[in-house]
Amino acid sequence: MILPTPEEKKQWEEEGYLVFENAIQGEDLKRLQTAFDYWAEACKEEWLDRVEAGESVATFYDIPNPLEKDPIFIDIIDYPSYYGALMDFTDHDLILLGPQVRTVAPWPVSYTGWHPDVGHDNPLHIKVQIYVNDVQPGSGEFGFVPGSHKRDAGPYTRPMRQESMPGHKTFPGKAGTAIMFNSCGWHVSMDNHSDGPRKSIILIYEKRTQGRVGPEQYAAISEHCQTPERRKLFSLDG
Amino acid sequence: MPRIDAHLHVFTKASAEFPREISDVWPAEREEPVEKLLDEMEKHRIDQAVLVQMAGASIANHRYLLRCLKAYPNRFLGIGLVPEGHPNPADHMAELTDNTGIIGFRFSTFGGPRDIFAKMDVREFEAYPIWKCAAERDYVLWLYPNAINAHLLPYLIQEFPQVRVVLNHLAVCPGKGKFSWDAFGRPQIQVTGYNLTMHTTYRLARYENVNVHLSGQYAFSTEEFPYKDLAGWHRGLLTGFGAKRLMWATDFPWILEEPGYGKLTTVIEELLPDLSEAELADIMGGNAKRILRFPDL
Numbered sequence: 001m002i003l004p005t006p007e008e009k010k011q012w013e014e015e016g017y018l019v020f021e022n023a024i025q026g027e028d029l030k031r032l033q034t035a036f037d038y039w040a041e042a043c044k045e046e047w048l049d050r051v052e053a054g055e056s057v058a059t060f061y062d063i064p065n066p067l068e069k070d071p072i073f074i075d076i077i078d079y080p081s082y083y084g085a086l087m088d089f090t091d092h093d094l095i096l097l098g099p100q101v102r103t104v105a106p107w108p109v110s111y112t113g114w115h116p117d118v119g120h121d122n123p124l125h126i127k128v129q130i131y132v133n134d135v136q137p138g139s140g141e142f143g144f145v146p147g148s149h150k151r152d153a154g155p156y157t158r159p160m161r162q163e164s165m166p167g168h169k170t171f172p173g174k175a176g177t178a179i180m181f182n183s184c185g186w187h188v189s190m191d192n193h194s195d196g197p198r199k200s201i202i203l204i205y206e207k208r209t210q211g212r213v214g215p216e217q218y219a220a221i222s223e224h225c226q227t228p229e230r231r232k233l234f235s236l237d238g
Numbered sequence: 239m240p241r242i243d244a245h246l247h248v249f250t251k252a253s254a255e256f257p258r259e260i261s262d263v264w265p266a267e268r269e270e271p272v273e274k275l276l277d278e279m280e281k282h283r284i285d286q287a288v289l290v291q292m293a294g295a296s297i298a299n300h301r302y303l304l305r306c307l308k309a310y311p312n313r314f315l316g317i318g319l320v321p322e323g324h325p326n327p328a329d330h331m332a333e334l335t336d337n338t339g340i341i342g343f344r345f346s347t348f349g350g351p352r353d354i355f356a357k358m359d360v361r362e363f364e365a366y367p368i369w370k371c372a373a374e375r376d377y378v379l380w381l382y383p384n385a386i387n388a389h390l391l392p393y394l395i396q397e398f399p400q401v402r403v404v405l406n407h408l409a410v411c412p413g414k415g416k417f418s419w420d421a422f423g424r425p426q427i428q429v430t431g432y433n434l435t436m437h438t439t440y441r442l443a444r445y446e447n448v449n450v451h452l453s454g455q456y457a458f459s460t461e462e463f464p465y466k467d468l469a470g471w472h473r474g475l476l477t478g479f480g481a482k483r484l485m486w487a488t489d490f491p492w493i494l495e496e497p498g499y500g501k502l503t504t505v506i507e508e509l510l511p512d513l514s515e516a517e518l519a520d521i522m523g524g525n526a527k528r529i530l531r532f533p534d535l
Contacts, residue, residue, distance in 0.1 A: 054413015
């Protein structure tokens with residue numbers, strides 16, 4: 001397990017994010033890209049039907065139940081390059097809440113505005129966003145306000161334009177980059193003015209609280225979770 | 239400041255003088271005339287209103303609306319319809335707006351690619367000539383987009399930033415097959431618990447020419463008046479669009495029996511209790527007067 005360095009810990013505490021360049025690379029990245037593209041294409045028409053029926057968001061889509069579709073989507077949940085940091089920040093008591101294997105369309109406006117996901121009363125809530133394709137500036141890259149995760153930060157208000165958020169930083173990156181952030185912090189997807197989709201995976205974790213995730217949630221992938229650590233991460237043993 | 243009901247419908251019995259389409263809900267003998275509306279407005283101190291055409295898009299179908307606008311030129315402005323696939327929509331729109339009180343037109347589709355990932359050339363959208371005409375003649379576009387059309391809107395709005403746009407009924411985009419009528423004869427739209435429009439029409443707040451009317455709560459809520467389950471939607475629209483771009487409306491006559499016109503005049507106070515007096519006055523009429531250019535009384 002690769003634990004965070006003192007510098008990384010300091011940045012996590014003070015700024016609320018860490019960037020892991022080349023977090024996934026080589027054959028693993030190819031596997032991930034292949035599985036992503038295959039399933040995104042396979043699921044697209046059904047998603048469009050659901051958009052038409054008013055049952056799905058029109059501006060992005062997630063591959064349903066990705067963990068059951070390809071083992072690479074399971075393997076990235078506890079991937080060594082960032083898993084040690086996740087464990088360290090949660091006192092080695094981490095659970096997975098869910099993955100979002102997401103394709104974001106080019107659109108004149110980002111599909112979301114600046115927001116935090118949770119309040120400070122929530123157990124530590126962490127997201128890891130992994131770029132599956134290269135994400136250039138202006139193509140839906142992640143944005144974050146460093147330090148906005150702190151209890152005494154702000155107050156923040158949502159600006160009309162993404163780029164108007166005071167103090168924000170944007171994170172273009174190569175395929176395989178992973179960005180870990182504290183979900184109390186204000187974050188966003190910048191506008192995607194490019195010609196192509198932004199392909200990324202957002203992994204959602206939390207420090208364990210009793211009963212937060214039931215053993216049934218990931219029962220379908222139980223065979224891929226043979227070690228005690230994995231079973232704990234996926235809340236398979238209650 | 240006037241109190242203006244920014245979206246409602248009136249119609250009379252179907253006749254040779256006032257031909258209109260009929261349905262189970264508005265059969266030929268049903269009428270919801272403007273006099274009935276005026277009674278309600280009088281009782282509840284509503285000064286002016288936007289009459290939105292229904293039951294047919296032909297010129298002849300608009301006769302009752304035109305008569306109402308002519309009879310009460312200071313009380314009402316009108317929104318018309320354009321027949322789908324009309325060979326020359328600009329002529330149709332010109333005829334209906336020739337000093338009549340009709341200020342714009344209502345649409346649900348835009349005729350662009352169904353797939354948001356497709357290449358978007360706004361000039362290829364079927365609705366492009368209508369928007370161009372609206373831009374040239376200063377019409378208001380009154381939009382209630384189908385869910386599969388919502389992603390097309392920003393392309394048209396960017397192309398025609400001078401067009402005043404009003405998103406109908408809380409900016410909801412109804413899904414195919416999700417429309418029905420309830421026991422009170424009111425439209426019902428089945429929506430998901432998670433508000434999908436946060437990621438489409440709410441995002442159009444960035445464009446200053448886009449406004450929203452706050453109405454139709456009964457159609458989306460799973461509760462009775464005052465529809466507290468929709469308070470979050472109202473707060474979201476207020477946060478995004480601000481109090482200067484929201485307009486209150488009742489959707490008369492569907493609401494007459496339940497919850498009643500009078501109750502709906504208080505729905506904004508119920509769902510947005512933290513508004514200042516000035517903000518409430520804007521939403522209850524000031525914005526409609528300014529954006530739609532209602533005449534002074």
